Each structure stands twice: as structure tokens, then as C-alpha cells.
Amino acid sequence: MSTKLEERQKQRQDEIITAARHCFRASGFHAASMSQIAAEAKLSVGQIYRYFSNKDAIIEEMIRRIIDYRIAEMEGKTQTDRIPQVLAWRETLSEDDDALMLEMSAEATRNPQVAAMLAEADARMFENAATHLKKQCPHLSDERIRCCVEITAVMMEGSIYRRLTPQKVAPEQLEKMYREILNMLLNAN
Template structure:
């Protein structure tokens, strides 16, 4: 009997994950059944269960991939010294993150933001996912805290505000834009970048002499 290559196994696993991601993005985790996934990927139950024991394991695998991509994007961008200005840095992170699974769109709407929103909700009942999310968030705060300190050292940002406060605000900006994409439809990253540039340019009003 011919031995199945690792490349074939990896490709089949990818096929299952991509199909499940489409289903979950379309209908949500709990409204999607394993039968829906089997139909989407056009495989037998035996072929799918060889890789994943059930829907919960599929959800966990997809969530770990999504969160891992986000963490990798943040870490890569914040390696520059000093990093690019916040509007460019956040735009680069979002552009890279939103490209993940972009080829899976089947209705013109972004798949990844919907999945991220569902992952956030799923952590309420799934402690394993909650632990993964906490770990990712801690890593992001550390990476972006370093970026803020680099801004401050370069004189690009006031030094009197704790770096962690700024880091948390930057992360919240990304989270909010992802939520908007999921809830209200796709919007170009340039929208967020332009808004950030405008906010960064705000100055106190000049007093009349």
C-alpha cells in the first residue's frame, strides 16, 4: 500500500480548515454542524475525523491559527527601530492580518473579521481558547509597549504617558476596526489610517490675545 506523503496530509488538513472557516464565518460556530463542514469540503466523515475529533477541535484549531497570525503580524511590524508612525504601523498590521484567508471570501465580505469576532465570543465558554487569547494579548501588549517606548526615545511621542496605556489603546483601535469589518462590512484600511492621522494632528485651540 502506497504511503501517503506528509505534503498530502498537510494539504488535506488545510482543505478541511479552510472549508470549516468558510462555514463558521457564514453561519457562526454554533449554527454550523459537522455535516455542514463535510458538505463544504466534499469529504467523507472518515476523512475529516482522521484529522479532527469534532467541531470543538476544529474551532480551537482555527482560533489558534487566527490568533497566531495576529500575533505574528504585530511582532514583525514592531521589530523596526524606531517603528513607523502609529497610523502606518497599525495599517501595516491590519493589512497583513486581513489578507489571511482572504481567498476564502464567497460572498464579497471578509472572512477573517467574522471569525475573530466569533473567537472572542467563544472564549466565554471555552477556557482553552480564553487561555490562548490571554497569552496573545499579553504578547501584543509587550510588543506594542516596546514600540511606544521606541517612539518616546525618538522624541516622536510624549514620554509622560505610560507605554502600556498607549499600547492598549493601539490594540483597542485594531480590535474596534476588525469588529466594524465584521459587523458592518469591508472598509479599506486607509479609512482607519486617515482617521488616526487626523487624531494625531489635533492641537489645543489657540487662545485669543
């Protein structure tokens, strides 16, 4: 019996998250209200509060889901070989997730709780990427691994932002240069 109840609760949370994603994309986190989210989810505001204590709790769950998805996509893959291609061709796992993460970053400049959530999410991603890279490049020191992850994160996050503008250089040329950069980072002593 409790399994059915848990499944129903999970389904409701999923519906609320889906509605919130839509509202946040349309209005931004700051401007989207709980009543908008409730209307989009076809629920009352009171029903939403059964599942999430406030809008920040919805944001926290959304961040957790996006980061969990990204970490799961990293598992078992040799990412270093694909990074130059992903960067040069501006590939993405989810344009919607990327846009929401940009929106969350903007909200973090106004809301210390969201800033803390993003910092925690970044730490999870960073540690996961460092562990993954250490398996691929055991010859690198831990400090070098952390530097490589930081530089790669800057390139990846910059590419997310750059997707908003027309690309000014041929992707084939960029891919070669990104490959050179990664080779320099990963093959140094």
C-alpha cells in the same frame, strides 16, 4: 517518504480549516456542525477526526493561524506611523479573519475553552506588540509600553467592530485625531 506524508497531512488540515472558515462564517461556530465542515471539505466526519480531535481543535488552529499571520505582518514594519491611517480608513489585513475573530469572541462567551484560546492568542499578540513598540520607542518605560499597546488594541479591535456600521465622520478628520492620540501616548514621559 515521511515528508510526503507530512505534506499530505498539512494539505488535508488546510482543506479542513478552509472548509471550517466557510461554515463558521455562514452559520457561526456554535451552529456549524462537524458534518457541515466535512461536507464542505468533501471528506467524511471520520476523516476530519484523523486531523482534529473536535471542533474546538479546529477553532484553536484557526486562531493560531490568524494570530501567526498578524504577528508576521507586524514584523519589520513601523506600525506606529500607519496606525492612524488604518484606524481612520478602517483598513484591515483580512476582512474574513476579522469576521472570524468576532465570531470567536461571541463563541468565547459560551465556551470557556474558546475563551482560553482567545486569551492565549491575545497574550501572544500583546507581548509581540509590546516588544515591537519597545524597539521603536526605547525611551518609554515598560509600564508605559504596555499601556500604549492596550489602548491601541482597544482602538484596533473597536475599529473592527465599527466596520459593521457606516462611518459617520470623515476619515481625514479621524486620522488627524488618531495621530494626536498616538503622539500623546508615545511622546509622553
